[in-house]
Amino acid sequence: MLSNDRSESVFGDYKGSYTRDAALAEANRCLFCTDAPCTQACPTHIDVPQFIRKIATGNVKGSARTIFESNILGMSCARVCPVEVLCVGKCVYNDMHMQPINIGKLQRYATDKAFDEGWDFFEAGPDTGKSVGLVGGGPASLACAHELRRLGHQATIYEKRAVVGGLNTTGVAPYKMKADRSVAEVEWILGIGGIEVKTGVEVDAAKLGELEKKHDAIFLGVGLGEDTAMKIPGADLANVVGAVEWIEQMKTGRVTVEGVKHAVVVGGGNTALDAVREARGLGVERVTMLYRGTEAHMSGYAHEWKAGETEGCRAEWQVLPVAFEGNTKVERVKCVKLDAQKKPIHGTEFTIDAELVLVAIGQAKLADFKEAMAGKKNVFAGGDFQNGGKEVVNAAAEGKAAAKQIHAFLMGGTIAATPRSR
Ligand SMILES: Cc1cc2nc3c(=O)[nH]c(=O)nc-3n(C[C@H](O)[C@H](O)[C@H](O)COP(=O)(O)OP(=O)(O)OC[C@H]3O[C@@H](n4cnc5c(N)ncnc54)[C@H](O)[C@@H]3O)c2cc1C
Ligand code: SF4
Numbered sequence: 408m409l410s411n412d413r414s415e416s417v418f419g420d421y422k423g424s425y426t427r428d429a430a431l432a433e434a435n436r437c438l439f440c441t442d443a444p445c446t447q448a449c450p451t452h453i454d455v456p457q458f459i460r461k462i463a464t465g466n467v468k469g470s471a472r473t474i475f476e477s478n479i480l481g482m483s484c485a486r487v488c489p490v491e492v493l494c495v496g497k498c499v500y501n502d503m504h505m506q507p508i509n510i511g512k513l514q515r516y517a518t519d520k521a522f523d524e525g526w527d528f529f530e531a532g533p534d535t536g537k538s539v540g541l542v543g544g545g546p547a548s549l550a551c552a553h554e555l556r557r558l559g560h561q562a563t564i565y566e567k568r569a570v571v572g573g574l575n576t577t578g579v580a581p582y583k584m585k586a587d588r589s590v591a592e593v594e595w596i597l598g599i600g601g602i603e604v605k606t607g608v609e610v611d612a613a614k615l616g617e618l619e620k621k622h623d624a625i626f627l628g629v630g631l632g633e634d635t636a637m638k639i640p641g642a643d644l645a646n647v648v649g650a651v652e653w654i655e656q657m658k659t660g661r662v663t664v665e666g667v668k669h670a671v672v673v674g675g676g677n678t679a680l681d682a683v684r685e686a687r688g689l690g691v692e693r694v695t696m697l698y699r700g701t702e703a704h705m706s707g708y709a710h711e712w713k714a715g716e717t718e719g720c721r722a723e724w725q726v727l728p729v730a731f732e733g734n735t736k737v738e739r740v741k742c743v744k745l746d747a748q749k750k751p752i753h754g755t756e757f758t759i760d761a762e763l764v765l766v767a768i769g770q771a772k773l774a775d776f777k778e779a780m781a782g783k784k785n786v787f788a789g790g791d792f793q794n795g796g797k798e799v800v801n802a803a804a805e806g807k808a809a810a811k812q813i814h815a816f817l818m819g820g821t822i823a824a825t826p827r828s829r
Contacts, residue, residue: 408570409590414657415581418688422486422512422583430516434463437508438499445494445510450804451478455494459513471521472528474514476828479529479553480546480803482522482592483575485515486584488800491710522595531601532559532827537817540565540622542610542776545573546799547790548628549593550806551813552602557826558814562602563622567609570659573630574791575799577655580681582688586658612779619785624813627780627788628806631796632771637673641731650674650682650767657685667762669693671740673728674767675705680712682765683720695759696722697742699749727751728764737764770796787813 425433437459445455453474461470474481490496490511498507521528537560541548544566552562570576576589597604610618610629618625634649636642650672656662664670670686672679675698687694696715698705701724705712712722723742727749730741744755773792780786789805791797 409587409659412661413586413659414661414689415585417690418581418585418685420582422515424519425512425516430462430513431465433509433513434459437463440499444497444499445508448497449477449494450798450800451481451484451807452804453477453481453494453514455510458517459508459510462513462517467517467520468524468526470517471526472828474518475521475528478800478803479550479596479807480575480592480799481514482518482595483546483579483584483589484800484803485511485518486588487575487579487798489708489710489798492708493798493800522591527598528829529553529557529599530827530829531556531599534561535559535817537561537623538563538621539624539626539813539817540618541626541628542615542618543573543628543630543790543792544568544571544593544604544606545628545630545790545802546575547573547630547792547802547806547809548626549596550803551626551628551787551789551810552806553596553599554807554810554826555813556599556601557828558810559827560814560817564602564604565608565610565618566604566606569606571604571606573628573802574651577658578651579799580685581658582684612775615776615779615786619783623785623817625780625786626806626809626813627776627786627792628790628802629773629776630791632773634766635769635771637728637731637766637768639728639730641733641737644731644733645736646762647731647737647764647766650678650765651770653765654678654682654685657689662689664689664691664763667691669695669759669761670763670765671728671759671761672696672765672767674698674769675700675707676767676769677707677711679765679767680707680715682767683722684711684715684718686763686765687715687718687720691763694720695761696720697726697728697740698722698724699727699745701725725749729756731764732758737761740764784816787816 439456458473572589732739790802
């Protein structure tokens with residue numbers, strides 16, 4: 408499904424993986440706190456001290472089991488979680504001004520080993536005769552479907568794209584994880600058996616009604632919609648592109664930056680930060696992020712911006728594009744400076760050359776689905792669609808929690824026994 412000459416292939420693996428010795432050394436630094444703040448900070452509440460202790464004692468299989476019991480997407484989370492603001496950010500070593508434990512890399516060590524060795528930990532529960540339709544094939548639906556299978560329910564995923572994995576496949580920065588690794592993880596998750604995946608099926612509000620007749624419950628894991636466009640002159644010029652759309656093309660196919668001497672990214676969130684680093688990594692000489700607020704107020708993570716700066720990315724703070732100019736393709740961006748209240752400052756207009764503009768000012772919320780599910784007891788939701796856009800680990804947590812709610816709904820309020828493991 409994915410070609411080998413994808414544009415994302417030029418990127419390296421910026422965090423890399425541990426050797427056995429390095430993993431052992433890092434694991435042995437852990438203080439194994441009793442009410443560990445790292446576990447509390449993890450949305451899936453992985454028992455971090457326990458999985459690290461198991462690595463330290465040479466029980467890597469047990470370690471991977473501990474991780475996957477809480478988070479079936481533990482392999483991709485190990486690569487893509489913003490650990491600096493989650494588990495690692497809460498490590499007690501921070502308070503001692505010492506290097507915190509590299510939890511993400513240890514998690515990657517254990518989960519990659521499980522993947523490479525083909526260890527499987529879970530099996531489907533006894534058949535309940537109930538079936539659930541899941542709309543969207545991203546992390547939320549995958550976590551939900553896997554847990555539903557462990558509880559004995561049939562699960563069918565309807566995914567509009569040709570590839571599965573959602574933004575884990577089409578969105579996350581290639582220096583964290585490439586699309587084929589995400590697809591491989593999906594296949595590994597589907598290894599539990601009995602999860603049917605129908606790709607190329609877009610479910611609209613009308614089709615949702617049909618699915619409700621076919622299944623006993625529905626889970627909506629549809630994520631967010633299209634990139635929000637800028638409503639300014641020239642927004643429809645060629646090479647003015649939504650950042651998420653461009654990133655998807657780069658990860659699953661090819662984008663060209665030939666002839667692009669200066670790329671401009673509009674926005675100050677994490678998608679904007681990814682886009683500047685990606686454009687730069689693809690070889691664009693000058694890349695500038697235009698953000699309407701100050702550096703201190705951008706919603707993107709400071710650690711990601713720091714990394715971007717060291718890679719040569721620049722930013723113009725308190726600036727608003729007012730027009731994109733050019734013949735058929737964008738050639739210039741007309742901007743104005745903003746004051747502290749984000750109001751244009753008269754007489755501060757300026758123009759910068761740009762042959763590529765990536766617009767990263769947000770994604771649409773899928774209001775139709777919100778309306779379609781209103782008041783329905785058999786329709787559940789999770790992930791970006793429900794939380795407005797967070798992280799993969801939140802989608803994994805919410806998908807699993809929804810599976811437990813669906814189970815209670817299907818079984819008449821009783822959450823039977825425990826989900827099946829091997
Ligand atoms: C550019 C970018 C980079 C990111 N980087 C990171 C990162 O480094 N770390 C991190 O933790 N998080 C990151 N995220 C966020 C993370 O990817 C999401 O939080 C997570 O993927 C949400 O999972 P989900 O299943 O809710 O939605 P999605 O991953 O969006 O999956 C939804 C799926 O539903 C499908 N779908 C939508 N509508 C329909 C329909 N009508 N019918 C059928 N199928 C449909 C979509 O095609 C998609 O496959 C990033 C997000 C973006 C945009
Ligand atoms: S899933 Fe993410 S947040 Fe949770 S422990 Fe692992 S790396 Fe940390």
